[in-house]
Amino acid sequence: MVYQVKKNWQYDEVVTEQDMNRIESGIEENQQNLTTHLAEKASLTKIGHTQLSNEIYSTDVTKAATSMAVKSLNDISAKKLYGYFPLKDANLVTDFSSYAFANDSINTPPGGDGWSTIATFPGLEAADRAIQIGNNWNDMSGSYWIRRKENTGFVAWEKLITNNSAPWLTAILQNGWSGTISYRKGAKNQLEIYLKVTSGVVSAGTIITTLPVGYRIIESYVTQIPVIFKENLGMPTGCLIIDGTGNIRVADNSFFSTGNNLLGVITLPMDGGG
Incomplete structure (x- = not known):
């Protein structure tokens, strides 16, 4: 029912029960319309209320x-x-x-x-x-x-820090030794050394190379570097030594000959300051 508006009220006009019923009915109708409107959700086919959303993966079309x-x-x-x-x-x-x-x-x-x-x-x-x-x-x-x-x-x-986090560096060989001595810092502050060399001067104590500061074992310590040999003329015996000053040298009582081919790999703890 369409609400009948009365806009010509006079100062001394009497408000009847019919007027009050009409006014109350209008209020009731408006309230029902408002409730219905608020409940209407927007969709792809009709107008309605729409909620805002920050979602970017939602499929909600309302x-x-x-x-x-x-x-x-x-x-x-x-x-x-x-x-x-x-x-x-x-x-x-x-x-x-x-x-x-x-x-x-x-x-x-x-x-x-x-x-x-x-x-x-x-x-x-x-x-x-x-x-x-x-x-x-x-x-x-x-x-x-x-x-x-x-x-x-x-x-x-x-x-x-990973096992492969540091690149291999190449040492400079001395005293006629040739080939490659590579070194790097490995996991847990360890020094890794790989060598594939041909011997030059082989007298005891001959320094083959000196590793720089930061790539040395604990100071005042010394250890052997086990090596294997490629057979040349006979079977040479002996080993190499690395010490806390970074020197890799020929050990005492080693019987290398110039031109022997040596291959070795070792992992050692480094000095705490390295």
Whole structure:
């Protein structure tokens, strides 16, 4: 029933029961219409009330995306299209993701001038917690970096130590010895040495090479480097020695001949300051 409006009331006019019933019926009808309207949800086929949502993976057609949801989708699209995090700041990544960063990015792992890939693992219960693992593209050693996000922000990056984290370095041979002696820092502060050499001067104590500071065993210690020989003329006997000053030398009572081929591998504990 359409509400009948009366807008010509006079000062001394008497309000009858019919007038009050008409007014009350109008109020009741408006209340019913309001209740019905508030219950109507928008859909693809009808007009109605729409709830705002920040969700970006929802299939609910009764909710409308906010500008934050649109931005999130744009960031994800940019990552998939270009492969780089568009905001160029690793501190702004807290979602579960793997992003690439270009050379003008900031807060990426140190030593890589920005070029890096960072995987982020957010906390399941605390929104202000996350862990990031990163790799610098220009770091040929294959090193990885890790850091965590606390309620005050991300802490400093720390380098992960792995068995393959340090590159092999090549020693400079002396006294007529040729071939290769390679060394590096391995896991748990260990010195790894690989040698494939041909002997030169073979008198006892002859220094073959000297490893630099930072790649030496504990000071005042000495140990043998076991080697195997490629048979030349007869079977030579003896071994090589490495000491705390970094010298690799011919051991006493060794009976090498010039031109013997030696092969050896050893892992040793390094000096605590190395």
